[in-house]
Amino acid sequence: MNEWLYVLLFIVVGLIIPVGAIGVAWIISPKKPNPIKSETYECGIETVGDSWVQFKAQYYIFALVFLVFDVEAVFLFPWAVKLGQLGLYAVIEGIIFILILVAGLVYTWRKGMLEWA
Amino acid sequence: MNFWNDPLKTAADWLMGVFTGWGMNEVAAQVLIAFLGVLLLITLLMVLDIFLVWIERKVVARFQDRLGPNRVGPFGLIQPFADIVKLLIKEDFTPGGADKVVYNIAPMLSMMSVLILWAIVPLAPVILSVDLNVGLLYLIAAGAIGTLSIIMAGWASNNKFALIGAFRQVAVMVSFEVPMLATLLIPTILSGSMGLNGIVQAQNTWFVFIAPLAALIFLIAAIAELGRAPFDLSEGESELVSGYNIEYAGMKFGMFYAGELLHAFTFGGFWAILFFGGYRFFGLEQVSPFLAVAVMVFKAMIGYWIIMWIKYTMMRIRIDHMLAFNWKFLTPVAFVLLMVVALANALLAGTPTWLYVSGMFLSNVLVAWAAMEVARTVSRREREKVEGPKAVAEAHH
Secondary structure, three states, X not given: OOHHHHHHHHHHHHHHHHHHHHHHHHHHOOOOOOOOOOOXXXXXOOOOOOOOOOOOOHHHHHXXXXXXXXXXXXXXXXXXXXXXXXXXXXXXXXXXXXXHHHHHHHHHHHOOOOOOO | OOOOOOHHHHHHHHHHHHHHHXXXXXXXXXXXXXXHHHHHHHHHHHHHHHHHHHHHHHHHHXXXXXXXXXXXXXXXXXXXXXXXXXXXXXXXXXXXXXXXXXXXXXXXXXXXXXXXXHHOOEOOOOOEOXXXXXXXXXXXXXXXXXXHHHHHHHHHOOOHHHHHXXXXXXXXXXXXXXXXXXXXXXXXXXXXXXXXXXXXXXXXXXXXXXXXXXXHHHXXXXXXXXXXXXXXXXXXXXXXXXXXXXXXXXXXXXXXXXXXHHHHHHHHHHHHHHHOXXXXXXXXXXXXXXXXXXXXXXXXXXXXXXXXXXXXXXXXXXXXXXXXXXXXXXXXXXXXXXXXXXXXXXXXXXXXXXXHHHHHHHHHHHHHHXXXXXHXXXXXXXXXXXXXXXXXXXXXX
């Protein structure tokens, strides 16, 4: 049987369990909503304004830096798997590749983008 | 071939006979058997999860010099079941301002992202669901679903605290995934395999002896991924009330909570698989697959215990310190270590085992020492900038 079919089964069963648990709770639990109860809780004090607002761009920068390294993983994993058979030449080439990546990190660092402003 | 040597195959063959005896199509029977197997594993995991709640509460109580739950049943063992009943009969509640669909999907995704990780966990040489040849990439991909569920929960709650908690958690998760990727590459280099079973089989010497620093960095990154203390900013009770799950109650909150505990246990298991030989323990796994499962669960428990130990002894770190720690220290160290390990592995290839292991071990220690020295020098210079050279010099005497 195909390996990925097992993964699909895991996703299906992995969804059935929480859906089942929440479903049972939904069936047997009391439902007495009222306008005050369904207000946003936050810290107990009445909420001021909407929370779907524009937010700190700093998080976005970190996500961008992360993206570079995440894409690199796709290239580095095959290199790592075959490293045993490839010898020193491939190792040096891989190191050069990683150094180019790290240069990106150093650039971000020098630009001051890693500071929390 | 009998049940004690290969329980999964024996059971599958027997069920196959039963189902085809009922006149069922062979392919359908195979899918049904696989479905039953997955259902069994996940049910066992959920039962284990219930006891993890008990273990967690007992252990944190001991750390804080308390007794923990001890009233309901012997040693309070029935307590988690009472908790489940309480969660089930709590009012099912969706806040008025929330995005109803996303709000309700998030806890389910959170639980699922943990459960699907067990698809690739090798419990014994013959007891594993599927030995994906891209296992480590799958591990990272499944982790991304957990991140997604957190940002969904935080955004859909329509609550500023939840949103801030979710932002922080996602920032931490994506940041610490980078050193985690680098350290996942190291077992791959050492074993020449991305499948977890291949990695376990290659560990005639546990990888923790070959790459101790990688094991340490993986543990730190895993704790950050889990969002546990000292990296539990998303929950920072004193500032954000409860983080991304403030608006959740009843079973929906229960799913986040249970998911978090099982996630920690799962990463204890991955730590054991990648660096502590997984189900292998001095040939014990050859005796019986059941012993191998016991070894695997025991090692995962130890990993889980270490994660708990760190959680209850460390203070929470501020978000800017944490991201700086990751990007300015952990990530460079992890990549330098990756290069050093790749180079040392190539240079030491073909040498006797004792020379190989001690050479690799020493290279790791060297990288760790150099990293600490650089960090010390830099932080000293920073301190001198703030306090003046004299104060620092005096503090050192």
